[in-house]
Amino acid sequence: MIPTGIWLFPDKPVAEIVHIARMAEEHGFSYCWLGDEGFARDVYISMAAIAQATKTLKIGVGITNPYTRHPAITAVAIATLDELSGGRAFLGLGAGGSLTLNPLNLHAERPVSTCIEAITIARRLFRKEKVDFSGKRYQLKGASLAFGRPNIEIYVAGRGSRMLEMGGQYADGVLLSGKAKFDLENTISDIKRGAAESQNDPKIIYATNVAYDEDLPRDIRPHYTYMIADSPSHVKERLGVSPALEQDIRAEMAKNGIESAARFVTDEMLKQFIIMGDRTECASEIRALVQTYGFAQFVVPLTIASFDKAADILSNVAAILQKALHSP
Secondary structure, three states, rough: OOOOOEEEEOOOOHHHHHHHHHHHHOOOOOEEEOOOOOOOOOHHHHHHHHHHOOHHHHHHHHEEOOOOOOOHHHHHHHHHHHHHHHEEEEEEEEEHHHHHHHHHOOOOOHHHHHHHHHHHHHHHHHOOEEEEEEOOOEEEEEEOOOOOOOOOOOOEOOHHHHHHHHHHHHOOOOEEEEEOOHHHHHHHHHHHHHHHHHHHHHOEEEEOOOOOOOHHHHHOOOOOHHHHHHHOOOHHHHHOOOHHHHHHHHHHHHHHHHHHHHHHHHHHHHHOOOEEHHHHHHHHHHHHHHHHHOOEEEEEEEEEHHHHHHHHHHHHHHHHHHHHHHHO
């Protein structure tokens, strides 16, 4: 069975985040990814609290970006978390999405080259090197860490072809989140093309919601507003998202939040992104996806709206994944 993980957005009290992470560990999940998007609870404080409350769960940011935090400072935080957790930390990097950058009036300038610089800086600091670095965006002079584990894994997340190719070339793995299922073959081709450039062998991690109950899509739908708006143009075209509709989605998110903008996400759009059906149907689709694409980890996001149902969801999803990934 491949490892399984959960993804959480820390927009609830830290004690609730920790409680859910502990339950996930008890249900056999191996990874906990915490989003670093918007003005939520601080992701590093949240991860530190999880580290102290769990024993085996691997913990990482999924994802952070190199614009709101200097990558050297991010590396320090992750190395500290790794020390605190006994070697259970990992780093997820990407360009950052609209929920993160827009409120700070930041723009993802040269996202691919900027992420390459961030990965390079973090790797060298994890190896305890003395780092002199002169990039297009970042410069370091004699920076070093006196602690750290050299093989802390670095994952990249992205939706565009160039970012995915870069992840395949430079990262230990690539997290696919908010990806339309009809675009997975093209997506993995992008990753493999980058991997061939450097003879890299990155893990491919797939994250998507599992809606085994007819009430769950209501909780899930708001989070596909920004995922659809941030999708590549060819995906939006196939989904029937015109430039005018995209503008309406973004304007509604900015004015009234993702819950209000969710009305623009139709059932047909949602079905292109998530696993839907009864428990048997969900297990069958998950098994088929893992077998077809060779995913190295399956991650289930847990939305804020479903936090009060977390115990039930984790129990049911764990059983579905057990059936999907263990059955012949």
